[in-house]
Amino acid sequence: MTAVDYSKLFRLDARTVVVIGGGSGIGRESAQALAAHGAHVVVADLKIEGADETVQLIAEAGGSAESFQLNVLDDAEVEAAAERFGTASALVFTAATNVRKRMEDYTLDEFDRVVNLNMRSSFQLIRHFGKRFAANGGGSIIGFASIRAQVVEPGQGVYAATKAGLVQLAKTAAAEFGPQGVRVNVVAPGVVETPLTAQIKANPEWYDAYAKKSAFGRWSRPEELAGAVVYLASDASSFVTGSTLMVDGGWTAIDGRFTPPAS
Template sequence: MPDFGLSGRVALITGSSKGIGYALAEGLAAAGARVVLNARSLGALNAAAEALRATGAKVDVLPFDVTDAEAVRTAVDGYEVTRPIDILINNAGMTFRSPLEDFPVEEFDRIMRTNVYSAFHVGQACARHMIARGRGKIINIASVQTALSRPGIAPYAASKGAIANLTKGMATDWARHGLNCNAIAPGYFETELTAALVADPAFTAWLEQRTPQGRWGRVDELQGAAVFLASDAASFVNGHTLFVDGGMTACV
């Protein structure tokens, strides 16, 4: 099915030296794309790039801080001189847990800068080039917390709710220029960031009861959704948030 192929496409994935971002890079590379890994640490990027190249993937690295608008523009514009960025996945994100009444203001600011501002900065920088070419794919990584919340993570939930509406806004402004702007909302996946929760028997028992599929997700199970939204198969999908959560948001 050629519409699902990404051969000849270039995909920038932010926060892709590990975890979900790295898994998404693996998936897009397997579909034929050249992947551009991003993080702040060049050492971590180079290690991830070597691991991907060992599988035969075409990989570049592009270190920059996604929360720094000027650094983002400089990096994206500089890379575009060599190759066009056809696909952007805004994956960079973080969280901090605290009761809302005690939530540190500086951590609230950091969550918003990392989870929301970054998608705006990188999305805008890439979209300016995509608009000029009349095509492009932007995929923002939302969360099951786009629709739900849990104690101690209200600012994170607010940031992921913002991502869903920013995605709608991107589609509203940029679809007429040939861009497809969508989001993927993962449920609970086993990653380095969730290791403590995975190791907590009480939390895992709650998760297994709360999720219709009865288990944690595997990061490779996000790859199909990303390849679909990045491909021509999704040419008339715009402003949509695709939940990949084992059915968690489908039930009470």
């Protein structure tokens, strides 16, 4: 048996990783972390200016990256991107949106907007990149779900449904592409300080209630998701597929917000 060099378990040297949504937030931090571990990162985003800024940050740190404009709602663009970058070793996608409304108040236009970005585009990315990775001997696909795939609250119905759907898509893709060496997993954050949660952060009572739900008494920061991405993109997770990696500060593990007396 060949000895494993564990010092290189998380290294991504000579590999290309595509990060969709890499122009800001969790995607930007993930892109920087992947580059720091040796990957050449394709920073893809609808807003090319944000992608360019991420590339600049990576370059300033001595890493390798390129920017790429991509609209994940355009099927032809997604298929072309998969063809162009199909020899990459990993795909990471973070793009999502939310409309916080109770179901009775939702419009079908709002429903379509959330489902199309969160669910339909995920389906397209997974199947097109999965097919290309499979043809090239394997790869890792990493999507971003949420605690809302498991636990919900009023006003989160459609968003939660799309994230639960992504979890099941990942499991199915893991089964279908696994024989060709393709791994498919999702990261499930708790509440992260990103533009998507700005509405909550602006309300002190709401913000504090969410902070108390974490075992650490605070929200997570985007950079705290980057380690999970590096792990799932690297050989450190070579036998991990069809899984949901919770990075939620204990949100889904802890029962309630009250600490009872021990005796």
